[in-house]
Amino acid sequence: MGGKMAKILSKEEWRKRRRRKKYAMLTLGVSLVMIILILLTVAVFWLFKGRLGGNVPENETLVKPLPGGATVQVDYLTPNPYSRPQLELKRVKSVVVHYTANPETSAKNNRSYFEGLAMKHTTYASSHYIIGLEGEIIQCLPLTEQSYASNNRNGDTISIECCHPDATGKFNEATYNALVNLTAGLCMEFNLKKEDIIRHYDVNGKKCPLYFVEHEDEWEAFKKKVMDTVKNSRDNTK
Ligand SMILES: [Zn+2]
Numbered sequence: 001m002g003g004k005m006a007k008i009l010s011k012e013e014w015r016k017r018r019r020r021k022k023y024a025m026l027t028l029g030v031s032l033v034m035i036i037l038i039l040l041t042v043a044v045f046w047l048f049k050g051r052l053g054g055n056v057p058e059n060e061t062l063v064k065p066l067p068g069g070a071t072v073q074v075d076y077l078t079p080n081p082y083s084r085p086q087l088e089l090k091r092v093k094s095v096v097v098h099y100t101a102n103p104e105t106s107a108k109n110n111r112s113y114f115e116g117l118a119m120k121h122t123t124y125a126s127s128h129y130i131i132g133l134e135g136e137i138i139q140c141l142p143l144t145e146q147s148y149a150s151n152n153r154n155g156d157t158i159s160i161e162c163c164h165p166d167a168t169g170k171f172n173e174a175t176y177n178a179l180v181n182l183t184a185g186l187c188m189e190f191n192l193k194k195e196d197i198i199r200h201y202d203v204n205g206k207k208c209p210l211y212f213v214e215h216e217d218e219w220e221a222f223k224k225k226v227m228d229t230v231k232n233s234r235d236n237t238k
Pocket of ligand 1: 149209
């Protein structure tokens with residue numbers, strides 16, 4: 001009799017076990033589907049985010065030649081926390097124009113100043129490009145890295161420092177023309193529009209670049225010239 005009871009019980013046990021197994025499989029299936037759905041959502045989000053965030057720099061330097069035959073000397077700063085922290089530049093939404101606020105200094109002088117900050121340990125500053133008084137352009141940082149130039153916009157901008165002959169901060173013709181051509185080249189590379197060309201002033205109200213802050217009409221004229229240069233370059237390559 002005891003044996004019979006045991007048989008009946010074990011049948012029930014089996015049924016229970018089968019039911020439990022069924023539920024376990026069902027839970028596993030549902031979990032797998034959920035995980036796949038979450039992964040898909042994350043993947044789609046990242047793709048979309050990349051597209052929304054502007055262009056990711058693919059190259060350390062501009063690949064296409066600059067308009068007007070302008071040339072760039074590449075002379076990267078030594079990696080250091082004060083001027084070349086090697087933070088990744090994930091997107092480029094704007095180009096920020098600056099002035100050195102140090103009349104008569106050359107592009108080379110200003111590059112040396114940035115390089116020297118590694119030893120000084122007091123100031124954080126740098127720029128992707130410096131344009132000198134003869135229109136020479138020095139690139140201090142790869143375009144894939146962030147500069148320390150534009151406060152809370154370092155993470156999505158390329159910075160250009162410009163030298164100037166006197167305290168008015170007005171750029172001479174050589175510097176101005178190089179700035180037009182370099183900015184145009186960056187606009188073409190990163191698909192930027194007129195409103196994406198900004199002053200340091202537009203980031204945090206700092207009077208930089210001084211002359212373009214005090215002469216709004218000249219700033220507008222500069223941006224128009226950049227856009228005309230972009231249009232002419234595109235027409236020429238068609
Ligand atoms: Zn500035």
